[in-house]
Amino acid sequence: MSSAKDIADDVRVLAFDIFGTVVDWHGSIAREVQAIAPRVDGDAFARAWRAGYKPAMARVMAGEQGWTLIDDLHRQILDSLLPQFGLDRLDEAQRRQLNRAWHRLDAWPDSVEGLTRLKRHYTICTLSNGNIGLLTDMAKRAGLPWDCVLSAEVFRAYKPDPATYLGVARVFDLRPDEVMLVAAHHDDLAGARACGLRTAYIERPLEFGAAHIKDVSPQPGNDLHAASLTALADQLGC
Amino acid sequence: MSSAKDIADDVRVLAFDIFGTVVDWHGSIAREVQAIAPRVDGDAFARAWRAGYKPAMARVMAGEQGWTLIDDLHRQILDSLLPQFGLDRLDEAQRRQLNRAWHRLDAWPDSVEGLTRLKRHYTICTLSNGNIGLLTDMAKRAGLPWDCVLSAEVFRAYKPDPATYLGVARVFDLRPDEVMLVAAHHDDLAGARACGLRTAYIERPLEFGAAHIKDVSPQPGNDLHAASLTALADQLGC
Secondary structure, eight states: OOOHHHHHHHOOEEEEOOBTTTEEHHHHHHHHHHHHOTTSOHHHHHHHHHHTHHHHHHHHHTTSSOOOOHHHHHHHHHHHHGGGGTOTTOOHHHHHHHHGGGGSOEEOTTHHHHHHHHHHHSEEEEEESSOHHHHHHHHHHHTOOOSEEEEHHHHTSOTTSHHHHHHHHHHTTOOGGGEEEEESOHHHHHHHHHTTOEEEEEOOTTTTOTTSOOOOOOOTTOSEEESSHHHHHHHTTO | OOOHHHHHHHOOEEEEOOBTTTEEHHHHHHHHHHHHOTTSOHHHHHHHHHHTHHHHHHHHHTTSSOOOOHHHHHHHHHHHHGGGGTOTTOOHHHHHHHHGGGGSOEEOTTHHHHHHHHHHHSEEEEEESSOHHHHHHHHHHHTOOOSEEEEHHHHTSOTTSHHHHHHHHHHTTOOGGGEEEEESOHHHHHHHHHTTOEEEEEOOTTTTOTTSOOOOOOOTTOSEEESSHHHHHHHTTO
16 A cells, blocks of 8 residues: 555545445435325335346446446436335436436535535546436536546446556556546446556445445545545545 | 527537638648747748648548558658758757657637537537547547547548538438538538538638638538537527
8 A cells, every 4th residue: 555645646636436425326216206195115225226237237337238327327227226215106307306316416525625625736536337418417506526527338338347447547548557536436446446547545435325334444545534525635645 | 490499409419510610721831830940931841731621531532541540640741841941950869750740739719618608508529530648648648528539541432522511410310300400611511411400600710820711601500600609609599
C-alpha cells in the first residue's frame, strides 16, 4: 500500500462508483415505492430490485440480450418484480415514473462536500454502470459537481469489464495508476486494481438499510480506506 | 420560427458547439504559439491549424483513417504545419505541450455567466467534435459548468453526422425537438435541424480574429438568433 501522500501526488483523476458509494439507492427507492404504495415493504422492494441488477447485466454481457442501458434493465426487473409485491395494477405511466426513481437517488450526507473538496485538486468523474442520462439527472438534482460523466454507456461494457477502468485512463490520456477508483464494493475495486488503477474503499454500512448492516472492515489490497468522501478528502489533503 | 416562449417551454436540453461558440480558439491558439515563438504570425498559424480540421475529419469519415480522437487529428495537422512556419525545431515535448493548447482555450467573456443562467432551467451539455478529455480539461480551467460532457467520442461519429445530434436526444430519452443545438456555425445548425432539433445561432464576429470579421447576419431556419450566451439566456427567460 502506497502512502496517502504518494497517491495524492501521483493521481490525476478520481473515478467514482455511484450506486451505494455516492448515493443511497436503498433509502431512496424504499421511500419512492412507499410514496405510491404505503403498504409495500420498502426495504424488501428496494433490495429485490437491486438484486436483479447483476444477473441482468450478466445476461447482456453473455450475449443473451443486446447492449442495454441500465434504465431499460431496471424497467425489465421492475416489471418482473411488481406481481410479488401486489403492484401489478401500476399502469405504464406509473411504472415509467417509478423506474425514473433511479434518476432521483439522494446523495449520502457527506457526498457533495467531499466531492467539492476533491474537485479542487483532481478531475472527478463518475464511472458507473448507470447510463449517462440517469447520472446527469441525478447529479443535477443532488448537486454532485462532476467534471465529467463517464458510464458503461460510453464504453459499451459494464464494470467489472476492463474496458471500463482502462477506458477512463484512455479518455484522459493517463497511465492506469494515475486514475483512482473510489467505491464501496470490493469486487469493483478488485476489477480496477487488476487493470493497474489505484483504489479507495468507502465505508457505507447502511447501503442495504439499517436492518442489514454491511461489513465494512478493511480488506487488503486497497490503497486507501475511508469512512466517507469527506474523510477521503482529508486523507488526500484536500 | 416558433416563439422564444414556446421554445423555452418545450426544450429540455441545450447542447453546445464549443470551438468558436463557447471558447475563442483563434485568440487562444495565437497567444500560445506566440508565447513559444514570438516571431510567428499567430493569427495565420491559428487559422491554418483550424483549417486542417474539417479535411482531417473528412478523411476519417471516408474510411481513409480509422476512428481518431481530435487530440490526435490536431497533432497530425500540427506536425504538417510546423515547417511552413519555421517551427520544425520544436521537439516532441514542445509539440505535445502546444497540441494541448486546445485543452486551454479561453471562454468568450459572456460564456460562464450565460451557461450558469441557462443551467438553472435546462440541462446543458457539450456536443463537440473535441474529445472528452479535451472538453473536460477546458471546462475545468475555464469554469464552464456543464451538466454533462458529450462528444463525437461518445457517438463515434463527428458532427454533422446525424448520429451525434440524435445521440443527444437518445441519451436523455427525449424527442429531437426537446433538444436545442446552440452554435455559431450555420452548417452545424443545419445538420441538427435536419434531425428535428431546435437551433440557436450565436454571433461570434471575432471567431477568426479582429482582422477577419465574420458575417453574423441572421439566416432563415434557426429558431433563435442571439448576440451572446447571456443574450440567449435573456431570450429564454433565464
